[in-house]
Amino acid sequence: MSGPSEDGAVDAERDRYRFLAEVTESLTHSLDAGTAADxxxxxxxxxxxxxxxVTVLAADGAPGSSARAHRDPDRLADVDTYLAGRITAPRDHDALAAVLRDGEPVHLRAVEPDLGPESLPEGPVRGAWERLDPRSSLFVPLQARGSAFGVLSLVRCGDRPPAxxxxxxFAVDVARRGALALDNARLYGRQQRVAETLQHSLLTPPTQPAGLEVAVRYRPAVSQDLVGGDWYDAFDRPDGATVLVIGDVAGHGVEAAAAMAQLRSAVRTLAYDSPEGPAGTLDRVDRVLAGLxxxxxxxxxxxxxxxxPDGAPGHLLRxxxxxxLPPLVLGADDRVRLLATRPERLLGADEFAVRSDHETALCPGETLVLVTDGLVEVGRQGIDEGLAAAARALSGLAGLSADAVxxxxxxxxxxxxxxxxxAVLAVRVLPS
Structure with a gap:
């Protein structure tokens, strides 16, 4: 039969495990390093x-993102004032360096209540320090995959005894679990930046042919999903045609950006001097994807x-x-028409079917708008609803430049x- 002290120890151990589980659960769902640190x-x-x-080092070892918290929300301003204005003492430098170097906690069981001006300037910073009343500090390494990349600093104030x-x-266990989530968020952010950089490097400025005004926009994903494989292209062919391309590779992240690079290059190369129309180019791209x-x-x-061909104003769109998604055309009269056609297979699909070309006239003052599904599926709405919303958003923009549209x-x-x-690509046929 267990005694009261044994029951208390069991309850305390269960409480520790519950708290560790809470730390893991709370941090696992965050893929932003700043949010996880906070x-x-x-x-x-x-x-x-x-x-x-919480201080997380940047890739080059310099201080990166940081976060702070105080048990009393009214003292957060003092924490910020102190952290921004302090002159770190050599002792603190040594403690932080030891934590990062050795991967072991450093415990300062006593903090001098009255630091000299060489460590703490007079004025607001010293006033904040005195109100915070720190008495002991514990520096715990944040390490994962064999290396320390940050420090969790725990400060006890007033009459609270040192740890x-x-x-x-317990603090080491908490930091270990927090560090794994933080490191995952750092790796996620690094991959997202690589994908976005790759994506932007491939999205070159569009051509600006006579009689046309071409504008493009790319907005990367900034929430939980990774940057995807959306792209646009606009260039001139030797026969005088202006080629417009917009597309979206399945998937997200570096893999999708790399696949987009391959596909964009294939489409650009095959479309540049092909005697065939757009449907013929898409067929050739299919053969390349299958053959390689x-x-x-x-x-x-x-x-x-x-x-x-007869020199009339406007342009022929094929x-x-x-x-x-189908093209949208904003008319000079402010009406928007959707150039909907029978759906045809995706690039890279296994089944074979003949592709079709479609034609319409674009009159002076009209603007052709091509978009990817991120624009029409915002808020998880359906394609038809999203296209209708895009058409309503274009209404009232007649006469504006392609950039403004x-x-x-x-x-x-x-x-x-x-x-x-x-991705958005807009082409305005300039008035004669």
């Missing part, structure tokens, strides 16, 4: 400290803009779509944060 700081206060800071051996061991065993699935739309369309349809990347 959550970790708030989780450890007040259980392990009265005030905590005991059990507290230090490129396992890429994508939607794409290729269009040719040609001046009419296009073919591989499962992509792109900006107004994005501002009217998209929130600041989107779950998918978005």
């Amino acid at each position: 959550q970790l700081a708030r989780l450890v206060v007040p259980r392990l400290a009265d005030w905590a800071t 005991g051996p059990d507290d230090v061991a 065993h490129v396992g890429t699935l994508a939607t794409a739309l290729i269009a040719h803009l040609l001046p009419p 296009w073919s779509s591989a499962g992509h 792109c900006d107004r369309l994005l501002a009217r349809v998209l929130p600041e944060r989107t779950d998918d990347d978005v």
